[in-house]
Amino acid sequence: MVISLFTVALIVFVLACFVGYHVIWGVTPALHTPLMAVTNAISGIVVVGAMMVAGGAVEVASVGVGGYIITSEQAAFYAKVIGAVGVFLASINIFGGFVVTNRMLAMFKKK
Amino acid sequence: MAELKTFLSPYLTGDVFALVYLVAGILFILGLKGLAHPSSARRGNNFAMLGMFIAIMVTLFHPQITDYMWIFVPMALGALVGVPIALKINMTAMPQLVAILHSFVGLAAVLVAAGMFLPFQPQLINPEGVVSEGVLPQLSTATMIEIFMGAWIGAITFTGSVVAFAKLNGNFRSAPITFKGQHLLNLAIFVAMIYFGVYFAMYQSVEAFVVMCALAFLLGFTLIIPIGGADMPVIVSMLNSYSGWAAAATGFTLNNMQLIIAGALIGSSGAILSYIMCKAMNRSFISVVLGGFGADDDPAASERASAVEKGVKAAAVEDAGYMLENAESVVIVPGYGMAVAQAQHALKEVSEILEEKGVKTRFAIHPVAGRMPGHMNVLLAEADVPYDRVEEMDEINSDFSQTDVVLVVGANDVVNPDAKEDPSSPLYGMPILDAYKAKMVYVVKRSMSSGYAGVENTLFYMDNTYMIFGDAKEIAENLSSSLKGTAH
Numbered sequence: 001m002v003i004s005l006f007t008v009a010l011i012v013f014v015l016a017c018f019v020g021y022h023v024i025w026g027v028t029p030a031l032h033t034p035l036m037a038v039t040n041a042i043s044g045i046v047v048v049g050a051m052m053v054a055g056g057a058v059e060v061a062s063v064g065v066g067g068y069i070i071t072s073e074q075a076a077f078y079a080k081v082i083g084a085v086g087v088f089l090a091s092i093n094i095f096g097g098f099v100v101t102n103r104m105l106a107m108f109k110k111k
Numbered sequence: 112m113a114e115l116k117t118f119l120s121p122y123l124t125g126d127v128f129a130l131v132y133l134v135a136g137i138l139f140i141l142g143l144k145g146l147a148h149p150s151s152a153r154r155g156n157n158f159a160m161l162g163m164f165i166a167i168m169v170t171l172f173h174p175q176i177t178d179y180m181w182i183f184v185p186m187a188l189g190a191l192v193g194v195p196i197a198l199k200i201n202m203t204a205m206p207q208l209v210a211i212l213h214s215f216v217g218l219a220a221v222l223v224a225a226g227m228f229l230p231f232q233p234q235l236i237n238p239e240g241v242v243s244e245g246v247l248p249q250l251s252t253a254t255m256i257e258i259f260m261g262a263w264i265g266a267i268t269f270t271g272s273v274v275a276f277a278k279l280n281g282n283f284r285s286a287p288i289t290f291k292g293q294h295l296l297n298l299a300i301f302v303a304m305i306y307f308g309v310y311f312a313m314y315q316s317v318e319a320f321v322v323m324c325a326l327a328f329l330l331g332f333t334l335i336i337p338i339g340g341a342d343m344p345v346i347v348s349m350l351n352s353y354s355g356w357a358a359a360a361t362g363f364t365l366n367n368m369q370l371i372i373a374g375a376l377i378g379s380s381g382a383i384l385s386y387i388m389c390k391a392m393n394r395s396f397i398s399v400v401l402g403g404f405g406a407d408d409d410p411a412a413s414e415r416a417s418a419v420e421k422g423v424k425a426a427a428v429e430d431a432g433y434m435l436e437n438a439e440s441v442v443i444v445p446g447y448g449m450a451v452a453q454a455q456h457a458l459k460e461v462s463e464i465l466e467e468k469g470v471k472t473r474f475a476i477h478p479v480a481g482r483m484p485g486h487m488n489v490l491l492a493e494a495d496v497p498y499d500r501v502e503e504m505d506e507i508n509s510d511f512s513q514t515d516v517v518l519v520v521g522a523n524d525v526v527n528p529d530a531k532e533d534p535s536s537p538l539y540g541m542p543i544l545d546a547y548k549a550k551m552v553y554v555v556k557r558s559m560s561s562g563y564a565g566v567e568n569t570l571f572y573m574d575n576t577y578m579i580f581g582d583a584k585e586i587a588e589n590l591s592s593s594l595k596g597t598a599h
Contacts, residue, residue, distance in 0.1 A: 005366050006253055013359060016372040019140055020379030027146040029478060029503050032384060032485030033205055035146050036351055038159055039380050040212040042139055043354045045163065045373040046219045047186075048170045049361045053226030054185070055176030079226050080178060084185040086222035089215040091189020092196075097212060098160050099197035100205075104489050105156055108149040111497035 034104045041097025047090035054083025116172055123172055131169040132369035138162030139373055143380070149498050166369050202493045203450045206347055206482040210276040213350045217268030217331075220357035221324060224262035227364055228255075228320065254364060255312035261360035262320070263304060263327040268353040270331030275346055278335075279482055285340035287402050293337060294401060300330045337402030340482070341524075345388045345399045347483045352381025384484050391478035391504075393530075393541035423559065426577035428586060431518070431553045432593040435461075438515035438551075440471040442507065444544055445487050446480050448521015448556070449583055455494040457587035458520060462496065464594045474501045475544050477525035508545050517549040519570075521556070521583050527568045538566055552576040555586050 027035050056076060139162045145155015170176070200208050228250070250258075277283035304326040311319035338346050359374025361367075389396050435441055443462060449455060462472040474496060480487045491501055511517065519526055526546040529536035546552055547570050554571060556578060570576055579586055 006363070009363055009366060009368065009371055012368050013363075013371045013375050016136075016375030017379050020143075020376040021383065023140060023143045023376070024380045024383045026144065028148060029387075030476075030485060030488040030498060030501060031146045031149060031152055032387075033209075033483055033489045034152065034156075035143070035380060035485070036209050036347070036384070036483060037205070038142065038146070038156060039351060039355065039377040040209055040216070042142070042159055042163070042373050043213075043216040043358050043377050045139075045166060045370055046216060046223060046358050046361050048166055048367060048370060049223035049365050050219055050226070051167070051170050051176065051182050052173065052365060053223055054178070054181040055173070056178050056181075079229060080181045082222050082226040082229070084181045086219040086226065087182055088185035088189045088192075089219040089222070091186045092193040093189075093212050093215050093219075094163055094193070095190040096193030096197040096208075098156065098163070099194050100200060100208065101156050102153065103197065104202070104205075104492070105149070105152045107489070107492035107495075108152065108498045109492070109495065110150070110499055 030108070031105075034101050037097055037101040037104060041094055041101060044090045044093035044097060047087055047094060050083050050086030050090050052083070054080050054087050056080065116174075119172060120174060123174065128169060128173070129368060131165060132367065135162040135166040135169075136369050136372035138165070139376060143376060202489050203453065204280075205486065205489060206343065207276050207279045209483060210272050210279055210347055210350065213347075213354045214269050214272035214276065216354040217265045217270075217272060217357055220261050220265030220354075220361050221269065223361050224258045224265065224364065225320070225324075228258050228315075229317070250315065252312055255315060257360060257364040259308040259312050259320075259323065261357060261364055262324055263308060264353055264360055265357040266324050266327030267331040267334070268350055268357050270328045271335045271346075271353070272331075272350045274332055274335040275343065275350060278338075278340065279343060279347075285343075287339040288336040289402065293333070297330065297333055300326055300333065304330060334400070338399070339402070341479075342392075342394075342399045342402070343482050344479050344484055344486075345385050345392075345394075345396070348381050348384035348388055349400070350381070352378050352385060355379070355381055388479055388484060391542060393538075423571055424577050426553065426579055428579060428589045429593050431516075431577070431579060432590055434516050434551060434553075435465060435518070435590075436468050436470065436594055438470055440510075440514050440516075441465055441473075442511065442514050442517045442546070442549070443472065443474045444517060444519045444522050444526060444546055445474060445476070445491070446520065446522025446525060447482065447486075448523075450481060450486065450490055450521070452521060452583035454520060454583035454587045455490045455496075457584050457591060459491070459494040459496050460591040461518075461587055461594065462500070464591055468594075472500070473507065475504065475507045475546075476501060477504055477522070477544050480522060480525055504542065504544055511545040511548040514549040515551065517546045517552045519546055519552060519554045519556075520587070523556075523568055524566065526570055527566065528573075529566065529569050533569075536566060546570065547573060547576075550575060553579055555579045555581070555583050557582065 138158045142155045142159025142162065145151045145158060278285045304323055307319045307323035310316060311323055335346060355374045355377025359371050359378060362370025362374055385396060389399060443458060465472045474491055476487045488501055492498060524538055526544050527538055528547045530538040530541040530543045533539060552575055554576060571578060
């Protein structure tokens with residue numbers, strides 16, 4: 001009996017939702033704006049997908065396709081452009097999100 | 112880099128990657144956990160940054176990534192754009208920043224989906240290089256569905272966030288835009304989008320992919336235009352949630368657990384924040400999403416207004432100053448008006464002078480004050496108000512009856528007693544700050560205009576309430592100079 005990768009992913013996803021639920025309820029309401037800013041930064045993790053596309057690794061990422069090599073150089077080029085734009089956008093999120101979160105959190109001081 | 116990669120390659124199996132991504136995922140969880148308290152929050156942010164650093168580094172070692180120029184250059188450009196904005200952005204403008212950052216994630220998710228799929232269609236991009244059938248590998252239907260999910264959630268997040276940004280930033284009127292058959296139109300677009308998505312997944316059709324994306328972009332736009340300014344905290348949270356689901360869908364496409372974990376965390380975070388905001392406004396999520404709130408004048412409002420005694424008492428700043436410094440305890444209730452007037456620094460001055468005079472001074476924050484969750488807390492923190500002087504609604508509500516003076520600055524609906532006492536009020540049922548229970552209330556306001564809900568505020572007409580009309584910042588500044596003056 002073999003479990004498909006999709007099922008494993010689904011299990012991880014559901015469990016992560018539960019973890020998220022419990023962790024987020026523990027966040028103090030005073031820090032809800034920094035929470036949104038840091039989740040913004042974390043959502044920049046799509047950079048990983050964009051890096052795969054930009055770096056020319058898409059065919060590996062698709063399950064069941066195996067060692068297909070893109071025959072058309074142009075197709076690969078367009079994929080890289082698409083991926084690079086993705087990397088650019090996600091990077092704005094990562095750098096902007098973490099820096100602004102840090103800036104905000106530094107403001108919260110105790111008397 | 113290349114030598115290092117060659118050296119390490121025998122050790123870098125898929126399992127090793129998965130385990131490193133797991134470590135990064137745990138660091139994200141610890142990062143969010145740190146936000147449980149301001150004292151641990153910065154450490155948490157550092158954990159999250161470390162997690163991101165590890166995730167990016169290990170991805171660079173992915174054996175199939177061969178071209179680094181296309182990664183490093185856009186990443187450096189992203190940093191060059193993101194960091195200066197993050198350093199300069201005014202805290203009042205945080206909701207706009209968050210909204211526009213959501214849109215970037217959405218668009219990036221669409222691009223990843225497109226990038227996953229298009230290279231398998233070389234004949235489309237290069238008509239001469241048609242690959243004979245059978246050579247072109249087919250993506251599995253499951254992968255196609257995942258690509259479709261990532262693309263449409265990302266596309267809705269993108270245009271929806273752009274509209275939210277434009278509304279928050281004032282480029283687009285923030286009042287709801289409604290028309291007949293709006294919901295029917297949205298439903299039609301949604302159904303068509305799903306149809307083309309399924310068609311795309313079944314036949315791997317590029318055309319269907321493009322049409323599906325176009326419809327999703329359109330839907331993001333039409334979904335957000337009917338939503339008014341006061342509901343923005345919910346919408347910003349909702350789009351936060353969408354950006355997480357988009358990342359998770361991308362993770363399914365790539366079978367990348369890190370993306371799935373991060374996406375699930377963000378998705379839950381946004382969903383919980385939306386829930387908290389809805390609860391604090393006593394609105395159902397559905398009614399917020401359907402929009403239109405705050406558009407029409409409340410017909411019953413005028414009746415109620417005439418029912419209450421029309422006597423509004425105005426007070427001078429000096430009177431308020433006298434009452435404040437002779438009080439034992441003072442609570443300041445800031446609202447979005449404080450943010451608009453940039454009055455937080457002047458208010459902090461006032462609170463400090465009062466503290467020096469031995470008056471116990473605290474700030475009370477309603478969950479939906481401002482344009483995003485926790486907006487007021489950040490503005491007060493920016494003005495150096497210590498966070499232990501800032502109280503949430505549940506913590507402070509029982510104290511209002513023992514409070515001598517409440518100073519309401521730029522808040523309206525969140526202190527309207529009708530929400531508790533008048534079942535005919537549109538606000539009825541919404542939890543409020545019980546400012547009206549205090550011995551004396553001063554309301555700083557530009558005019559007698561009603562709040563976002565378009566409802567008259569009975570608090571303004573109560574016996575113990577005095578209005579101070581004018582700009583919040585000017586009044587707060589006058590207040591602190593008048594308080595200082597009497598100290599001589």
